[in-house]
Every structure is written in C-alpha cells, then in structure tokens.
Amino acid sequence: MRLDESTNRNSNYVPQRQVEFFSSGEQSREKRKPGVEVGGGLSVGGLSLRRLLTMAAVSPADSTDPVDVALRNSLRFLFRHGAPETGVSREDFDPAKDRRYSLARVHGFQRTKDSPAEKTVIIRGDLESVMNVAKPSHQDRILLRKNAQMAGSRGYRCLAVASATVGDNGELGAFRMEGFVNVRPVGTGLQDEDLTPTSDDWVRLQLWSAGLRFLHWLNVVLIVLLSVTGYYIMDPFFGDTFFRGIETGFLMGWMRFIHFSCGFIWIAVGLARAFIAFFSKDRYMRWETFWPIHSKEDMKNLGRTLGFYTFLRKEGPLYVAHNPLQQLTYTSIYIVGALQMLIGLSLYALYHMSNPVWAFIALPCSWFGIPIMRLLHVMIMFLFWWFVIAHIYLAFRADSLERHGGVSAMISGGVWMRRTSRPVDAPEL
Numbered sequence: 001m002r003l004d005e006s007t008n009r010n011s012n013y014v015p016q017r018q019v020e021f022f023s024s025g026e027q028s029r030e031k032r033k034p035g036v037e038v039g040g041g042l043s044v045g046g047l048s049l050r051r052l053l054t055m056a057a058v059s060p061a062d063s064t065d066p067v068d069v070a071l072r073n074s075l076r077f078l079f080r081h082g083a084p085e086t087g088v089s090r091e092d093f094d095p096a097k098d099r100r101y102s103l104a105r106v107h108g109f110q111r112t113k114d115s116p117a118e119k120t121v122i123i124r125g126d127l128e129s130v131m132n133v134a135k136p137s138h139q140d141r142i143l144l145r146k147n148a149q150m151a152g153s154r155g156y157r158c159l160a161v162a163s164a165t166v167g168d169n170g171e172l173g174a175f176r177m178e179g180f181v182n183v184r185p186v187g188t189g190l191q192d193e194d195l196t197p198t199s200d201d202w203v204r205l206q207l208w209s210a211g212l213r214f215l216h217w218l219n220v221v222l223i224v225l226l227s228v229t230g231y232y233i234m235d236p237f238f239g240d241t242f243f244r245g246i247e248t249g250f251l252m253g254w255m256r257f258i259h260f261s262c263g264f265i266w267i268a269v270g271l272a273r274a275f276i277a278f279f280s281k282d283r284y285m286r287w288e289t290f291w292p293i294h295s296k297e298d299m300k301n302l303g304r305t306l307g308f309y310t311f312l313r314k315e316g317p318l319y320v321a322h323n324p325l326q327q328l329t330y331t332s333i334y335i336v337g338a339l340q341m342l343i344g345l346s347l348y349a350l351y352h353m354s355n356p357v358w359a360f361i362a363l364p365c366s367w368f369g370i371p372i373m374r375l376l377h378v379m380i381m382f383l384f385w386w387f388v389i390a391h392i393y394l395a396f397r398a399d400s401l402e403r404h405g406g407v408s409a410m411i412s413g414g415v416w417m418r419r420t421s422r423p424v425d426a427p428e429l
C-alpha cells in the first residue's frame with residue numbers, strides 16, 4: 001500500500017497546527033444513522049490535518065470497525081478528487097489488545113506533497129498511552145491535553161496518533177507525536193448526539209437592576225479618575241513641574257478640581273447604594289446580604305469557597321448572587337470606600353475652616369494630624385488598586401469555570417444557571 005499524493009490533486013496547503021471539521025456532510029442532523037462522527041483534530045507534529053487524518057485512518061482494509069469506517073468516510077469527504085488508500089493487510093496491523101493503542105506498518109507515507117514516501121509505523125489510540133510512547137515536549141503535552149479536554153466537553157473522544165519511520169536497515173526510529181483526531185458516537189441513543197449544552201439546559205435569571213449596574217460602572221470611571229488625579233496630587237507625574245523651575249500653569253488646579261468633583265459624585269454614588277440597600281425590595285441588593293454568615297453551614301460554605309479559590313477543592317458551593325467570600329470582600333470594600341470618602345471630606349474641609357460644619361468635619365485632621373490622614377488616603381488608594389486587580393481576575397475566572405456569564409451580567413443584568421443546579425441562595429430555582 002502507498003499513502004502518497006498521487007490521488008490528491010488539490011494539496012497546496014501549508015502543514016500547521018489547526019482545528020477544522022472533517023464532517024462528511026452527508027447526513028443532515030435530523031436523520032443521522034447510528035455511527036461515529038469525526039469532528040476535527042489537532043496536529044502538533046507538523047502534519048497538515050488531512051495527512052493527520054490519513055494517518056489516523058490507517059487500518060485493516062477489511063475493517064468494519066465504526067471508527068475506521070467513519071475515518072475513511074471523512075477522508076473521502078476531505079479528498080474530493082480521490083482519497084489516499086489507507087487499508088493495510090492484517091500482517092501489517094497489530095490491534096490494541098493488551099495496550100491502549102494499535103500499531104500499523106505502511107510502506108510509503110509522504111509527510112508533505114514533496115517529501116519522499118517512507119516506510120512508517122503508525123500508532124493510534126488513547127491519548128495518554130500514545131503520549132507515553134511518543135514523549136512529546138511538555139508544551140505539546142499541555143496543548144494536547146487542553147484541546148482534548150475541550151473536545152471532551154463536546155462529547156468527543158480523541159484518537160491520538162504518533163509515527164516513526166523505519167530506516168533502510170529496518171531499524172525503527174523514535175516515535176513522533178502527531179496529534180489527535182476527534183471522534184464521537186452519533187445516533188446510537190447511548191450518548192447524546194451533541195453534548196453541547198443548549199439553551200434548554202439553562203435558566204436565565206435577571207439579577208442586577210439597571211440602577212445597580214449603572215452605579216457599578218460609574219464607580220469604575222470615578223475610581224479611575226480619582227486614582228489618576230489623586231496620584232497626580234501626590235506626585236505630579238506628567239507635565240511641567242514647579243521643581244524644574246518651569247511655569248506650571250493651572251494643571252494642578254485642574255487635577256484638584258477633577259478630584260474634588262469626582263469625590264463628591266462618588267459620595268453621592270455611595271449614598272445611592274446605601275439607599276438601595278435599605279429601600280430596595282430585591283433581596284440580593286438589600287443590606288441583609290452584606291453579612292452572609294448566619295449559620296454553621298454558611299461558615300462551612302465560606303471554607304469550601306476559600307478552598308475552591310485557592311485550588312484546594314475542585315468545586316465550590318454554587319451561589320446565584322455572591323458567595324460568602326465575595327460578599328465579605330464587597331462589604332469590606334464598601335467600608336473602606338466609606339472611610340476613604342470620610343478622609344477625603346475631612347481633608348477637603350481644611351479649605352473651609354471658617355464654616356463650623358466644615359470645621360467639625362475637619363476634626364479628624366486635628367486628632368490624627370494632616371500627614372497621617374493623607375497617608376491613609378494614599379494607602380487606601382493602593383488597597384483599591386489591589387482590589388480592582390483581584391476583582392477583575394476572579395470575575396473572569398468564575399465566569400469561565402462556572403459558565404454563568406457573570407462578567408456580562410454587570411452589563412446585561414442576567415446570569416445563567418444550569419436547570420438542574422441547586423444554588424445555596426436560590427433553592428427554588
């Protein structure tokens with residue numbers, strides 16, 4: 001048997017790593033016959049996907065194994081002008097009996113259109129077992145496992161492929177990891193045809209009101225503006241500075257003006273949030289949620305969540321709104337934010353000491369001293385930066401692990417929950 005390009009007239013592709021679909025396209029979704037479907041793959045050894053599939057399809061010519069049949073069909077679909085012959089004789093094939101991969105000997109395999117046809121031994125089977133033989137690089141191992149995991153979530157099993165060339169003296173060279181091809185059963189009734197969750201499997205909950213979302217994004221803008229202008233007040237990091245003896249214009253004045261304006265808007269945002277906490281009928285936004293620990297079970301759930309966040313547990317308890325750890329963090333940040341507002345107000349009051357109300361607000365500056373108040377104000381700014389970094393990371397992490405759309409929920413207001421799930425804070429879902 002010769003696996004060469006003679007039958008393939010349309011092969012000016014560049015071998016590279018990629019994923020594409022090998023669907024035969026013969027059957028519509030509705031009337032699929034029971035069998036096996038081939039759905040893309042990953043090449044790490046430099047082979048084009050068509051050649052990877054050719055390798056994977058090498059099997060005894062008379063094989064009726066559904067996987068072999070499906071691979072050959074896909075090959076026919078990919079090579080419209082004539083697929084390469086992939087059948088080998090029974091002597092050239094050693095099926096997977098005691099090991100989790102089979103071996104096949106082919107007498108002429110071309111890695112690319114122009115490369116020589118070589119005697120090659122091909123192994124195909126379970127990914128881990130084939131990787132144990134072919135010993136791919138650490139990087140490729142991770143790439144293969146990750147992609148296999150992703151294919152697995154769509155119901156595919158990976159048929160891994162590795163190859164070794166046989167030298168002129170008959171000596172077998174080292175195995176090279178080539179990649180894998182995805183296969184999955186269809187129409188068997190044993191497994192769902194398409195395991196990708198559909199919208200029927202999920203429930204959408206409208207969680208965050210438009211008002212709360214508006215306040216959230218206003219917070220983002222204000223904290224950025226307050227940080228930039230505040231940092232500038234502390235250390236004028238751009239523009240001309242007085243210290244270089246250059247006329248500075250009114251830049252610092254503008255910075256302070258923006259800082260104070262944003263500061264007062266931020267205080268208004270804080271008051272609005274407090275109003276929502278006490279007057280909203282939505283239980284996820286009320287002040288009661290600020291302290292999430294009411295029972296021993298809540299305490300345990302806090303521990304479990306902590307374990308999940310520190311990679312000690314595979315799963316944490318499921319919450320529709322905030323888990324106890326998130327809630328405690330947000331409550332703390334509210335407290336620290338309120339403190340920042342009070343310190344800012346107290347510093348601002350220093351400009352209006354003739355007014356008894358401002359003089360009263362400025363009292364902390366005389367108790368602790370202005371330098372301490374300014375230091376605290378700056379330290380809280382840095383604390384905020386840490387919070388923002390962790391908050392963004394954890395929000396994206398939770399969204400990608402739990403697939404609930406938590407990040408977009410701060411825009412759209414809604415999260416997604418699996419219909420079968422039983423969140424701690426919404427048992428009636």
Ligand code: HEM
Nearest residue numbers: 223226227230231233234263264341344345347348374381
């Ligand atoms: C996220 C919130 C805030 C951040 C990150 C922030 C940051 C800063 C920073 C870094 C400074 C410079 C400190 C120094 O070296 O003296 C500063 C000064 C100041 N901030 Fe804020 N601030 C915030 C909120 C507020 C609020 C709500 C007010 C109240 C109106 C306020 C009023 C002031 C005042 C009066 C000063 C002193 C300005 C001066 O010395 O000329 N800040 N802020």
